Each structure stands twice: as structure tokens, then as C-alpha cells.
Amino acid sequence: MLPAxxxxxxxxxxxxxxxxxxxxxxxLDIPERxxxxxxGPSGSGKSTLLRTLNRMxxxxxxxxxEGRVAFRGRDLYGPDVDPTQIRxxxxxxxxxPNVFPRSIYDNVAYGPRLHHQPGNLDExxxxxxxxxxxxxxxxxxxxxxxxxxxxGQQQRLxxxxxxxxxxxxxxxxxxxxxxxxxxxxxxxxxxxELAADYTIVLVTHxxxxxxxIADWTAFLAAERSASGVxxxxxxxVGPTSQLFTAPVDQRTKRFIAESMD
Amino acid sequence: xxxxxxxxxxxxxGGLSYxxxxxxxxxxxxxxxxxxxxxxxxxxxxxxxxxxxxxxxxGAAAYTANRRIGGDSHxxxxxxxxxxxxxxxxxxxxxxxxxxxxxxxTLLPFSAQMIGGAxxxxxxxxxxxxxxxxxxxxxxxxxxxxxxxxxxxxxxFAHRAAEKSLFPTLDQTKSAGLVTLPGAFVGMLLGGAAxxxxxxxxxxxxxxLLLVQSITALxxxxxxSPIDANFSVAQISGPS
Numbered sequence: 001m002l003p004a005x006x007x008x009x010x011x012x013x014x015x016x017x018x019x020x021x022x023x024x025x026x027x028l029d030i031p032e033r034x035x036x037x038x039x040g041p042s043g044s045g046k047s048t049l050l051r052t053l054n055r056m057x058x059x060x061x062x063x064x065x066e067g068r069v070a071f072r073g074r075d076l077y078g079p080d081v082d083p084t085q086i087r088x089x090x091x092x093x094x095x096x097p098n099v100f101p102r103s104i105y106d107n108v109a110y111g112p113r114l115h116h117q118p119g120n121l122d123e124x125x126x127x128x129x130x131x132x133x134x135x136x137x138x139x140x141x142x143x144x145x146x147x148x149x150x151x152g153q154q155q156r157l158x159x160x161x162x163x164x165x166x167x168x169x170x171x172x173x174x175x176x177x178x179x180x181x182x183x184x185x186x187x188x189x190x191x192x193e194l195a196a197d198y199t200i201v202l203v204t205h206x207x208x209x210x211x212x213i214a215d216w217t218a219f220l221a222a223e224r225s226a227s228g229v230x231x232x233x234x235x236x237v238g239p240t241s242q243l244f245t246a247p248v249d250q251r252t253k254r255f256i257a258e259s260m261d
Numbered sequence: 262x263x264x265x266x267x268x269x270x271x272x273x274x275g276g277l278s279y280x281x282x283x284x285x286x287x288x289x290x291x292x293x294x295x296x297x298x299x300x301x302x303x304x305x306x307x308x309x310x311x312x313x314x315x316x317x318x319x320g321a322a323a324y325t326a327n328r329r330i331g332g333d334s335h336x337x338x339x340x341x342x343x344x345x346x347x348x349x350x351x352x353x354x355x356x357x358x359x360x361x362x363x364x365x366x367t368l369l370p371f372s373a374q375m376i377g378g379a380x381x382x383x384x385x386x387x388x389x390x391x392x393x394x395x396x397x398x399x400x401x402x403x404x405x406x407x408x409x410x411x412x413x414x415x416x417x418f419a420h421r422a423a424e425k426s427l428f429p430t431l432d433q434t435k436s437a438g439l440v441t442l443p444g445a446f447v448g449m450l451l452g453g454a455a456x457x458x459x460x461x462x463x464x465x466x467x468x469x470l471l472l473v474q475s476i477t478a479l480x481x482x483x484x485x486s487p488i489d490a491n492f493s494v495a496q497i498s499g500p501s
Contacts, residue, residue: 056406059488088408098399100417111407158403165407 007032007169007199008053011068015048018062021231022048026067028218028234035191035200037210037240040220041255045232046203049220050171052076053201054090055083071169088115091162093172097154099146099161104129104138107146107157111165124164132160133190152183156190169199176209188213207244207259214240221251301369308365315372319345322380326481330387331489339484340387344379347477351375351469360465374445374466375473378430382474386426386481393418394487401487415487423478430474434467443467 008030015023023045030036030053038046051057052069055076069076076086088111100107108125111117117124125142129135134156138144146157155175162170172191176184191200192213204210210217218237222230236249247253265287272280304310323341330336352372354360361367394401394415404414437443445466449459 054406056402059402059405084408084410087406092406094399094402094406096399098403100400100403110404114407114409114413161403161407 005032006030007071008201009068009070009073010049010052011070013049013052013065013067013069015045015052015057015066016064017060019064020229021225023052023220023232024223026220026232026234028237030199030201031216032199033195033197034215035195035202035213036216036218037202037204037214038218038220039204039207039210039255040232040235041222042205043230043232044220044222046205046220047173049232050092050173050201050203053169053171054087054092056087056092058083088165089167090169090171091165091167093155093158093162093170093175095174096178097151097158099149099154099157102146103143104146104149104157105142108161108164111161115165117165128160128164129157131163131194132156133186133193134160150183152179152186155179155183155187159187159190159194163194167198169201170194172200172202174203174205177205184209207256211240211244216240217243219243219247219249219252219255221249221255304369305365311365311369314369315376318373318376319348322376323383326380326383326387329384330391330485332387332485336387336485340383340481343383343477343480343484344376346480347379347382347473347475348372348375350476351472354472355465355469371466371469375469378470379473379477382426382430382477383481385429386423386478387485389425390415390418390422390482390485390487391489393422411487412483416483418487419479419482423482426478426482427471427474430470434471437463437467 006029010026010028013023013026014021026049038049040046048057052065057063057065065077071090100110105125108128109121112121112124126135129138134153137153146154149157176187179187188209191202194200202214216237217240219235220232221235223233224230236243236247236252243252244256247256269280269283272283300314304314319341322344323337327337327340332340352368352375355371356363356368361371401414404417405411443463446459446463449462450456
């Protein structure tokens, strides 16, 4: 644990949807900068945990969140917190590239326009596309519809769109699960590059991906409650190399052995 | 009664549902129209009460449209405002230009028809907005994840939803006289009016409805919340 340099502090977090538990009693620190991965089997609540970090779970009617989630010392669920400001500060990239039905330029410009960001809009768009490694591929086609890009390019466009609002952290929910191997490599390289400047939290079912690009890894185990519902509980967290080579928890050991075969 | 029985029979033969709703609708129409005839006859002799009648109608229209959309009390206020603005814009123009004489006998039925048209459009536009957002939820989420409020994110869908909700009216207007004989026209002919006068009134109604529905569609899709309270977990969470 790195309390001094923690970006996210999660304490005794439990999440349920309409009374059905999804996560139980999670306490976890996520360090500033670098890539932290959340791994675990289906039903362990990885995406749920990720979505509590920028209040995207607010979109679910019936969600109930107990415990504390803080970002840089500020309680994200405090009474005076505006969720839209949280989401602006903590960006999100989804499983499938959800580009907006508009041009490449307008996709990246949406956030800066929405927030009336100061500075030259063309320059903000260019910088975000450069950072996402897409600029050279699209610089002559900025007015082109974003849907014309390949899946991998669309996902990098979504990352550019996210960077354009200058977030402090980026949450990624299985960002390569819909991409082919080559596009996956490009996105993984991009995530590693961005990790120098951003706190990146990555949910992945791909353990090799976690071992390749994550500095820290948390393993969520899926437990069955008395009523038979699967919900997640934190089994183990530590530096990725340690978690993969010398896991302490038996559940982690078993999961890694089964998944890496 | 024979027509209603035939309609119910056709639905039964075809295996269509909503027979109960149709029966209730027909009976409601019967009772409501008898009452309305009495009330309107009374208002024509006491025109100062016309506004009360229209206010009640407006409230009922907003309630009905909002229930169809599945909106909450905030949405109902938005729907009410959308219907009010749409209908009153048209009625004011018609009254000020003298297209209809300024009397309860002309303005009351005209206003009522405009409120009715606005109600239909508000339902269609609101439903369309929410369906579009549900169908393209990942894109809606994308806007929200960049710091947009639900309403700001919904605005990206509002335009298209408003446009689509106008299709029935546009079709009705385009096909007027060719495919269908519109209500006011038929009513006036049945009442013994000259065809030319019937056409004039019908045009006023059709064009008036275009204005009413444009305004109502635009406002409804911007004033109601783009997501309803019935979201399920499955729509949100991916594989975890």
C-alpha cells in the first residue's frame, strides 16, 4: 500500500443494485500515476468497482453505495460534490469504442466545448490526437465521420477525447476486449505512455495484459452470498510482478494458475 | 356501437392485444364527449369561462402525455410548458391576425385542437428521445463520462427525436385530401358547410398544427429528463 501517494482511497466500500450485492467491504489504495489493474473472474464486480471511482454508477437506478471513496483526499460521494465535475476530472474509456456520431474533430472537441475550456480549440484537439498516437493517421481527415475509423483507431479516438478535457485520472473498462491483436498492442503501448502523466485504472479479464502493462494489480474474488448471488471481495493487492509470481491468497493462486494456462 | 363491436371483433380475429384498452377508450370518449358538448354549450353563453376550460384541458394533456412517456413530476412540468408554448404561439398568431374571429365559438375549438395535437407530439417526442437514448446508451454514457449532465448528454439526442416525432404530422399534411380527408374538413362538410370554407379552416388547422408540434417537439425533448427511472442493472454493467 502507498498511502502517501494514493490517488484513490477506497474504504469499506460495498455496492448493491436494488438490494442485490455486487461488491462487499473493499478497502484499497490506488497510487498516483502508473497503471493499476483490477482483475478477477466474472461476477467479481470489477466494472462496478471502476464505475464507483467516477460516479458513473449514479446512472443506475437503485444503486446503493456504502463506505468511502476519495480521490486526492476528497470524498467523491460527499454532499457538496458535483458528479459532472468528478467525471470531467476522472475520465473513462469503455469496452467498445463509443465514438459520437460526428466528425473526428468534433469528437475530440466535444469536452473542451462543453466546459468552455480556455485555449485554442484546434490546438487542444491536435495535442490530444498527438498524445493518443492518432494524429499522423487522421490529420488530413479531421472532418471525416468518426465511424469510418477502424475499431482500434476509434478506441484511440475515445482516449484522445478523454485526454482533451485534461483529466487527472483515466478509468479503462476492458479497453481492448473488442480489438484485434495488432490494435490491442497499439492501445497497450498508448496506455503505458500515458501512465507517465495520468493515474490509470484498468479493468481487464486478460491477465497477460495486466502483467504486461500494470504496475499494481488488485485481485477481486467472486464469492457466493447466502442467497446465491455472486459478489466481489478484495482478495489481494500488490505490485503486479509480486502478485503474479508469488501470490499470497489461495484464490489468487488458483485464478492465476487457471487463467494463464 | 356497431362500429365498436366490429373493431373489437377485428382485433379478436387478428389476435391483437389492447382490446380492453380500446373498449375503455371508446366508452371514455362517449362519456367525455357528451360532457364536453354540455360544457362547451354552456361556455359559449359564458365565454369568460373559456380560459378555465382550456387550463383544465392543458393539465389533462400534460398529464396524459407525461404518463405515456413514463416521466416524473419534473418531466410533467416540462411537458406542460412544451404543450402550452406550442399551442399558445399558434392561437395568439391566429387571433392577432384575425384568421379566426375573436370569439369563444371559434377560438375555443381551435385551441382545443392545437392542445390535442401538442399532446400527441409531446408523447411521441418524449418516447422517441428515451428510446433513442436507451438504444444508444453507450454513446449517452460517453457524453456523461466527459462531464456532461444528463440533460446536456440528452441534448445530443433531442434534435433527432424532435424531427422524428414530426413525421406523422408532415405525412398527414402532405397527404391531406389525397390519402385522407382530415377531421375538421370532414366535420364541416358533414355539418353542411361549403367545401371552400371547409378547406380554409382545415388549412388553418393543419398549418397551425405544424407550428404547434414543431415548438412542442423541440421543447419536450429539451425539457424532460432523457433517462427514465426504470433503468436496469443489465443495461449498464458490462461483464465484470
